Amino acid sequence: MCQLPKRLPSIILCTVLLLLGGCWNRREVETLAFVTAAGIDHAALPGKIQVTVQIAKPAALAASSMGGSVLERASWLVTSTGDTVFEAVRNFSGQSSRRLFWAHKRWLILGEELAKEGVEDVLDFFARDGETRRTAKLAIVKDGKASDFLQTESEMERLSSQAYAGILENSSIGLSTVVDVDLHHFLLALASEGIEPVAVRVEVIDRLPDVDIRGQMEQRFVSSAPRITGAAVFRGPKLVGWLDKQETRGYNWVMGKVESGIIVIEKPGHEGKYVGLELIRAKSEIKPEMTDGKPEITVKVVAEANIGDIQEMLDVTDTKAMVAAAERRMATVIANEIGLVLHKTQLELASDILGFGRAIYRKYPKEWRNLRETWNDQGFKDLKVKIEVQTRIRHIGLDEIGLPAGR
Numbered sequence: 559m560c561q562l563p564k565r566l567p568s569i570i571l572c573t574v575l576l577l578l579g580g581c582w583n584r585r586e587v588e589t590l591a592f593v594t595a596a597g598i599d600h601a602a603l604p605g606k607i608q609v610t611v612q613i614a615k616p617a618a619l620a621a622s623s624m625g626g627s628v629l630e631r632a633s634w635l636v637t638s639t640g641d642t643v644f645e646a647v648r649n650f651s652g653q654s655s656r657r658l659f660w661a662h663k664r665w666l667i668l669g670e671e672l673a674k675e676g677v678e679d680v681l682d683f684f685a686r687d688g689e690t691r692r693t694a695k696l697a698i699v700k701d702g703k704a705s706d707f708l709q710t711e712s713e714m715e716r717l718s719s720q721a722y723a724g725i726l727e728n729s730s731i732g733l734s735t736v737v738d739v740d741l742h743h744f745l746l747a748l749a750s751e752g753i754e755p756v757a758v759r760v761e762v763i764d765r766l767p768d769v770d771i772r773g774q775m776e777q778r779f780v781s782s783a784p785r786i787t788g789a790a791v792f793r794g795p796k797l798v799g800w801l802d803k804q805e806t807r808g809y810n811w812v813m814g815k816v817e818s819g820i821i822v823i824e825k826p827g828h829e830g831k832y833v834g835l836e837l838i839r840a841k842s843e844i845k846p847e848m849t850d851g852k853p854e855i856t857v858k859v860v861a862e863a864n865i866g867d868i869q870e871m872l873d874v875t876d877t878k879a880m881v882a883a884a885e886r887r888m889a890t891v892i893a894n895e896i897g898l899v900l901h902k903t904q905l906e907l908a909s910d911i912l913g914f915g916r917a918i919y920r921k922y923p924k925e926w927r928n929l930r931e932t933w934n935d936q937g938f939k940d941l942k943v944k945i946e947v948q949t950r951i952r953h954i955g956l957d958e959i960g961l962p963a964g965r
Contacts (some may be wrong), residue, residue, distance in 0.1 A: 752915025
């Protein structure tokens with residue numbers, strides 16, 4: 559029996575082998591084109607939608623797994639236009655001898671200009687179609703088009719959609735400076751009370767040739783590369799702005815989605831020297847209260863870390879004092895990052911992506927009725943938010959310590 563690993567090329571190859579064994583929904587595998595990513599933009603013609611799909615080449619993937627050429631791209635890019643996404647998808651029939659098969663689509667990517675005008679109609683096709691999966695990641699291209707992003711390549715992966723997934727996973731688990739959002743959770747937030755949706759923020763980075771030791775330009779196989787960092791902020795179905803890396807980690811602190819990461823603080827008592835802290839555990843809580851008829855929110859964060867590196871030797875005679883001071887500085891960094899996302903979302907973007915309205919709605923449904931209509935513009939903007947951070951450094955690299963948590 560074919561085992562299905564997590565890596566997409568292996569999944570596609572296993573699917574091909576399974577389908578070759580007989581008839582699957584009356585379609586032979588030779589008639590299918592496996593879509594791994596799709597991009598949606600405004601077309602050059604006014605009022606038209608452009609759909610770009612990345613189609614895997616099973617033969618190229620199979621050759622790669624058996625030691626074939628690493629230079630051959632393992633996918634095609636095909637573009638079609640129409641008045642709607644549905645029509646554009648149907649129009650692929652005139653360009654391909656194979657029918658698009660959407661079950662392996664891992665990414666749905668939208669251009670910035672299209673997202674600013676609203677994504678509801680565009681996403682309707684993917685929400686309705688039974689073959690597409692809502693687990694596909696939803697991304698918005700900052701300062702660019704989806705078709706341009708799909709043309710980026712990776713020097714380490716044969717399939718660029720696989721590279722996107724690897725970058726997102728590493729950034730999410732290792733840094734917590736991105737959001738990991740699929741189509742299902744975006745649509746859920748879009749339809750929910752008191753919370754606005756976010757999406758993955760992606761960019762196209764030009765790769766310039768390097769200069770070798772002889773002063774000659776090296777030839778690069780990849781001319782542009784993908785970057786995934788930060789978050790795209792929506793208000794309803796329209797893109798209204800962006801979060802950078804620090805603001806995004808502030809968002810993740812509030813939402814309880816910080817899995818790991820690094821915090822660098824100045825070493826207590828040693829100006830210009832630094833301590834690198836590795837986050838190992840974090841949790842958060844959003845607590846709404848009504849005071850004199852007005853809502854207030856308390857965000858509580860508890861975080862634990864180990865010392866990853868430290869400049870200059872550690873003075874073991876003063877370890878406890880240094881650790882307590884480091885915990886306080888760590889708490890300050892976390893509170894500041896939360897403050898950044900509060901300022902951006904409350905005062906600049908007027909979009910409650912943090913779900914404070916949802917927390918109020920769940921605890922005070924009657925009071926929420928009077929707040930909901932003007933929530934983003936008034937209630938959320940004027941909302942008093944208290945930040946409480948509790949930190950603990952568990953290991954300093956020499957021995958386990960048991961100290962009271964700093965604040």
